[in-house]
Amino acid sequence: MGPLLIGVDLGGTNVRMGIVTPGGVVLKKIKYGTHISEGREPLLKRLVSHLKDLIRKDLNSSHPWIGIGVAGSIDRERGIIVHSPNLPDLEGFGFRDFLSKKFSHPIVIENDANAFTLGEGWRGAARGAKHFCGITLGTGVGGGIVVEGKILHGKEGMAGEVGHMVIEPNGLACGCGGRGCLEVYASGKGIQRMALEAIKKGRGKVILKGGRSHFQKITSEDVFKAAQKGDTLAKGIFDKMGAYLGLGLVNLIHLFNPEKIVIGGNVSKAWDFFIEKTMETIQERSMKGPRDRTEIVQSRCGDEAGILGAAYAALIKARQGA
């Protein structure tokens, strides 16, 4: 058992939050746009206001623990968002200090992909596993690693940056400042870039038929739709993306020897189009033994994984009595 919880999934596009029981049931959920273009102050103001509403109206001012999963690298010691390509206005911001001035509730901040991974371990595809990895394929590629039932944080809380493994030594520039990272090839952005490259070469007619007013507005969703229509180009893009994802998974298998790797995020909806190449790559390139015994599975918590995992991070802290 434990206290009532609020889990928040603070992403670059949407904010999701929900009231969660200590048994892992989401009682009430809300969702609104992050509107990052408006800057840090409005973003924080909306966040605080929605949280206060939930606490006052729906929890009748009882005293929940709050967990927040943020799309960025968190320095856990200092409670600062160190690096966040999708929430740039929060970079360097002392998020924990800010929140502790607004709320008397205990607050835990976690990286969003770590929250996803915790959520899948608590209520989803990795229930019961002690050693597993979570990967979110969204605009970028996030990751979380669970070792003996606990999220691997490393020295400063920035471990698990699965999306920034180098996968292509002479690869393209990545938002992290590096080059050739997994995120460059296996994310929504990566799929979009591969489609744009093809369209500029005069290909990609089926993808373009998706109806965008301008080809620059093509998204990874459009590529997915074209693949569903049987478009060879779109399918080739997912093949390529799947093979690169496979290289990333080979590294995770060799480094962590996990029981499971759970894959979620918006792009994972295209599962049937990329997973074959992913599995082929794992079979070809990883060591016998772990290669056949590591389960590669799709996430089960859907949009709730982030809320559940953020709430769970708070629950862990509550149980530690800290």
Place this chain on the structure above:
Amino acid sequence: MGPLLIGVDLGGTNVRMGIVTPGGVVLKKIKYGTHISEGREPLLKRLVSHLKDLIRKDLNSSHPWIGIGVAGSIDRERGIIVHSPNLPDLEGFGFRDFLSKKFSHPIVIENDANAFTLGEGWRGAARGAKHFCGITLGTGVGGGIVVEGKILHGKEGMAGEVGHMVIEPNGLACGCGGRGCLEVYASGKGIQRMALEAIKKGRGKVILKGGRSHFQKITSEDVFKAAQKGDTLAKGIFDKMGAYLGLGLVNLIHLFNPEKIVIGGNVSKAWDFFIEKTMETIQERSMKGPRDRTEIVQSRCGDEAGILGAAYAALIKARQGA
């Protein structure tokens, strides 16, 4: 405190063993050739005989705990050596069952690179660190990961295979069955291969002057000697090796956010020739923050790291009362 210990470092070329105090002092060391060509039985016979000698003569038949670091992937649950390119005769062998029939002493089996890492954490370059990685640059590339003071074993004990991260997607075949692994580019074998490739193209005169009767017998040591003489080709090989090693370290930094990465093994003697490119790669390609705060250091225990770490693995078990 704890019991007296014997640490064994069972490698493809040499076997080293020593009596170790619970405070981490090596009291007596012996070393002999592994002679793998003679097969499994003579290898095991010699191992048992040397261990019995140490126990009877030097420990006056007192009851030490024995830790053995083996160059191979260990299935810890079953006590089996699953995969060992350097000790192929031991692959699939039930090492723990064999030893427990020969000795009444408690015996712990560990991967040799994990033992190296534990040794450096106990008495060497990573003393006091809670989150660190160890890398051995020898014939192959081995690795160990310490998370919250404990070796990361994963589901079956096969985690930490740093040498088998994919670093070059279209790379050359690796002994593990994969392709383009770090080991292909950053090991003694890799340096040797790069030198042979150059010699076949009519280059490498300084390397050849090392005095080998046939160019096929060139070793990574010869390349090191040529680099020390200022040979451009040899230095170029270490530059390339250093840059690839850097890519591997970028991945470790992003996945583990360690305090330190300790690098040892025979090839690490060429430190001054490869470390510049390694550090350059880390600066160019890893995320700010961890990039500057992760210490990359040379091992300090030398040849004793494996003995110390194997002994330490036994000591941990003894302290757990298991």
